[in-house]
Amino acid sequence: MAEWRVSEFDEVRELGRGAQGRVALARHGTSGTPVAIKYLPAGAGPEAKDAFRNEARMLGRVDDPHVARLYRLVEHEDGAALIMEAVEGVPLKRVLAEHGALGPEAALLVLKGSLRGLAAAHAAGVVHRDYKPANVVVRADGLSKLIDFGIAVWTGEGDRSGTPVYMAPEQWRGEPATPATDVYAATCVFYECVTGERPYRADDRLALMGLHATAPIPVENVPEPLRTLVLQGMSKEPAYRPPSAAHFVGELDRIAVQAYGPDWERRGVRALALAAAALAALFPLAAAGLVPAGAGAGAAAAGAGAAAGTSGAAASGTAAGSGGVLSAVGGKAGVAIAGAAIAGTAAAGVGVYAATRPARDHVTVAATPTPSGKRMSFGAFSITVPESWRLTRLTDLPGNPEGNYWVSTPGRCSPSTLLPEEQRDENRKAYDNNCPGFTVIGEPWVNDGSTGWRSFRVNGPWGPETEAFRTCPHRGDLNGIGTPEDREKPARTGTGPVGTRSAQYREWRLNCVFLNGANQFRPAGAAYVQRYWYLADPRLLIVDEWDTPGLREILAKATWA
Numbered sequence: 001m002a003e004w005r006v007s008e009f010d011e012v013r014e015l016g017r018g019a020q021g022r023v024a025l026a027r028h029g030t031s032g033t034p035v036a037i038k039y040l041p042a043g044a045g046p047e048a049k050d051a052f053r054n055e056a057r058m059l060g061r062v063d064d065p066h067v068a069r070l071y072r073l074v075e076h077e078d079g080a081a082l083i084m085e086a087v088e089g090v091p092l093k094r095v096l097a098e099h100g101a102l103g104p105e106a107a108l109l110v111l112k113g114s115l116r117g118l119a120a121a122h123a124a125g126v127v128h129r130d131y132k133p134a135n136v137v138v139r140a141d142g143l144s145k146l147i148d149f150g151i152a153v154w155t156g157e158g159d160r161s162g163t164p165v166y167m168a169p170e171q172w173r174g175e176p177a178t179p180a181t182d183v184y185a186a187t188c189v190f191y192e193c194v195t196g197e198r199p200y201r202a203d204d205r206l207a208l209m210g211l212h213a214t215a216p217i218p219v220e221n222v223p224e225p226l227r228t229l230v231l232q233g234m235s236k237e238p239a240y241r242p243p244s245a246a247h248f249v250g251e252l253d254r255i256a257v258q259a260y261g262p263d264w265e266r267r268g269v270r271a272l273a274l275a276a277a278a279l280a281a282l283f284p285l286a287a288a289g290l291v292p293a294g295a296g297a298g299a300a301a302a303g304a305g306a307a308a309g310t311s312g313a314a315a316s317g318t319a320a321g322s323g324g325v326l327s328a329v330g331g332k333a334g335v336a337i338a339g340a341a342i343a344g345t346a347a348a349g350v351g352v353y354a355a356t357r358p359a360r361d362h363v364t365v366a367a368t369p370t371p372s373g374k375r376m377s378f379g380a381f382s383i384t385v386p387e388s389w390r391l392t393r394l395t396d397l398p399g400n401p402e403g404n405y406w407v408s409t410p411g412r413c414s415p416s417t418l419l420p421e422e423q424r425d426e427n428r429k430a431y432d433n434n435c436p437g438f439t440v441i442g443e444p445w446v447n448d449g450s451t452g453w454r455s456f457r458v459n460g461p462w463g464p465e466t467e468a469f470r471t472c473p474h475r476g477d478l479n480g481i482g483t484p485e486d487r488e489k490p491a492r493t494g495t496g497p498v499g500t501r502s503a504q505y506r507e508w509r510l511n512c513v514f515l516n517g518a519n520q521f522r523p524a525g526a527a528y529v530q531r532y533w534y535l536a537d538p539r540l541l542i543v544d545e546w547d548t549p550g551l552r553e554i555l556a557k558a559t560w561a
Contacts, residue, residue, distance in 0.1 A: 004078035006037060012288045020150050025086060025284055034290045035071065036087075040080040052080050059084075059149050061124035066117030068137070068147045087145050088286070090279040092189075093133035099275050101196030104223055105268030106275065108256050110136065110144055111190040111229075112249060112265075117146040118182045119245040125155050127177040131185035132163045133192065140280065142273035153177050164208050165198050169236050172209045180238035183245055187233025195221045199234065225259030231525040239414045240474050240526065243547040251527065254491070254509065378405055378440045380538050381499060383558045394439070403442020408435060409548055414476040433473050433480070438544035438551060460487050461508035461530050462543050472512035473545045475526050480545075482510030483523060496533050498542070499558035503533035 005011055009026040012034075016023045021041045027034050040052045056073035059082070063069070069085040092110065096102075102110070114136060121128055128135075128149060135148045151161050160174040168184035171177070191199045199218055200211035217234045219227040229252060235241045242248035256264045280286065373386045385407070394404040413435040461482065472480040486509060496505035512526040533542040533555060544551055 003039070003042060004076060005039075006074050006076075006081050006083065009035065009037060009083070011037075012290065015284060025288055025290075027290060034086040034285055034288075036068075036084045038082040038084065042079065044080075049080060052082070055149050055152065056082055058121075058124070058126045058152050058154070062121050062126060062149075064117050064120030065143065066113045066145055067120055068145050086285060086290075087137045087139065087147065088283050089137040089139035089145070090276050090282045091134050092136040092138055092144065092193075094279055094282060095138055095272075095275050096133055096192065096196070098279060102193045102275065103268075103271050104194060104226060105256075105260055105264045106271035107190055107193035107268075108226075108252060108260075109142065109265060109268035109272050110138075110193050111186060112252055113144040114146060114186045114189070115183075115245045115249045115252065117144075118179070118186060119249065121146075121149075121152070122155070122179040122182070122245055126152050127155055127157075127179060128152050128182050128185075129162050129171070129177050131182055131189065132166050133189055136189070138272060138276040140273060140276055140283070142269035142276070144272075155179065164205055165200070167212060168238065169213045170238055172212060178238055179244055180241045183233050183241050183248055184235075184238075186245070187230060190233070191222065191230055194223065194226060197221065223259075225255060228525050228527070229255055232527070235526075237414075243474065244549075247529070247547045250529070251509075376407070379403055379442070379561070380540065381558045381560045383554050385554060405440045406437060407440065408437040409546070410436065414471075414474050433545050434471060434476055436546045436548070438542065438546065438548050441541040441543070442539065458504050458506055458534055461490075461506075461510060462532055462541065472526060473528050475512050478512035478514065478526060480510060480512055480528065482508070483513060486510045491529065492531075496552065497556040498533055498535060498540075499556070499560050501535060501560070503535045503540075503542075505531070505533055507531045 005024075006026075008029050010029055012025045012027060014022060014024050015036065019041070021039050021044075024037045024039065025034065026037050040048065044052070053073065053075075056070060059067075059070035060073075068087050071083045071085070074081045074083060101107075114131065118128060118131070126149070128146065130148065130151050131146070135146060137145045137147055139145065155178060156176045160171060162171050162185070166185040166188045168181045171181055188199050191197075200208060200215060202208035202211055213236065217231055219230050222230050229248075232240075232242055232251065233248065242251060260267070373384050374389075375382050376385045376389065376391050380403075386409075388410050390408040392406045392408065394406055463481070472478045490506045491509045492505075492507035494505045495502045497503070508530045509527055510530055511523045512528065514522040528545055529547065530543065530545045531547075532544070534540070542555065
């Protein structure tokens with residue numbers, strides 16, 4: 001019996017087949033636009049069909065240059081299919097097999113692009129769970145795209161699924177998936193890109209699980225400037241990893257510029273484009289004749305050449321000069337494929353679902369909370385926050401106990417181990433940064449290294465009176481005071497709105513350190529960002545060390561009493 005196919009597309013060739021179905025390269029019968037079509041296996045049961053629909057819902061919410069785009073889901077009495085962007089490029093797996101280790105700049109570029117794609121998915125409430133070289137396609141211009149959300153889940157869901165060599169420890173334990181799960185896998189692939197080897201190898205799954213769970217992170221083969229990234233991204237506990245993929249991108253940029261100069265991205269784009277160009281014969285559209293003759297090699301060469309003349313454009317999703325599918329899908333043809341329903345298909349028993357239609361039977365975790373929620377008042381001003389946020393007044397303080405608050409947000413705590421329990425309990429009454437959240441202070445603590453309550457200054461990171469014993473937000477075993485160098489210059493300065501008023505805004509990157517006596521700081525390979533908003537009138541300080549999702553937007557909509 002012939003396999004069902006979506007009628008208005010002409011199949012060119014099969015790209016792959018497996019337990020989850022088959023993928024075919026096809027072109028639209030009218031516009032000629034190439035697409036990739038993923039077909040659900042024939043005879044799939046209700047559970048598989050639900051999973052297929054769920055994949056479409058998740059993909060339809062993700063819109064980023066680093067993620068292959070879903071055009072629509074088609075359901076027919078004989079089957080179901082996802083119609084997707086056909087990416088003209090080669091899997092990262094083939095690039096690594098052909099070239100081995102990539103240069104540091106190219107490896108950083110792969111990680112940055114992947115983190116951006118993952119950040120877009122996470123903002124839509126989606127965890128990929130199967131990030132690996134086979135699911136990253138490198139285009140001729142050096143842009144990488146994330147594909148295959150076949151086992152993706154909504155944040156907080158999941159089981160023990162994934163590709164073992166890249167699975168995070170919590171995946172092996174069957175715990176719910178979070179963005180930190182994807183960060184771990186992306187860092188494992190980054191390790192492979194920069195060393196040519198996977199971080200852990202074993203003869204069986206049980207041994208591999210043990211290595212991911214307990215073995216030291218093998219950074220000795222990683223270039224020294226990049227070891228901090230690997231140590232952070234591959235931390236055994238998700239709470240110790242960067243709080244988000246977007247946050248990790250900022251850390252990556254800082255380290256890359258420091259180690260390889262401000263033009264590292266330009267060199268990375270060129271190196272990655274050349275590596276892909278060497279495999280241009282494998283580009284699916286050129287091989288199938290869906291681009292002009294010679295365009296495969298020509299576009300690859302042009303992409304590599306254009307990369308040499310751009311400043312990281314491909315990495316940001318705006319690369320110039322590609323003969324790949326983006327030029328074919330762009331403009332009216334792409335819009336027609338993505339948005340138009342097929343005339344007359346309802347009579348044929350086909351359901352067509354727009355990729356952008358919101359799913360109403362799933363609750364997702366958005367990166368920016370919507371205006372709906374509850375009002376939270378801090379006396380002088382109030383904000384609208386998600387229902388899950390909790391407000392605690394900090395009363396065990398000198399100065400102005402009525403005007404100081406702690407806001408708790410969902411997430412895993414990282415209890416301090418630097419002090420005896422009774423002393424930790426005492427400090428927690430004043431300020432506790434070991435659980436996700438932020439603080440609102442009516443009369444700020446000092447930030448000049450002394451103790452007591454003084455006038456606040458914006459030329460240094462803020463710290464509570466108990467700063468000498470303050471731990472890193474995500475590392476309860478490390479001191480969060482930072483090094484003297486960390487306190488010299490903020491990573492970012494500017495202004496930020498708190499309702500109708502403009503606050504001074506600062507971001508400070510602070511190393512987590514081993515503190516061995518007075519002024520003896522030893523960086524521990526982990527770091528965090530402290531950001532704060534300061535208003536002189538009324539005197540108000542808002543401090544966030546957990547990269548609280550949506551806080552900037554929430555504060556911008558604050559109302560004043």
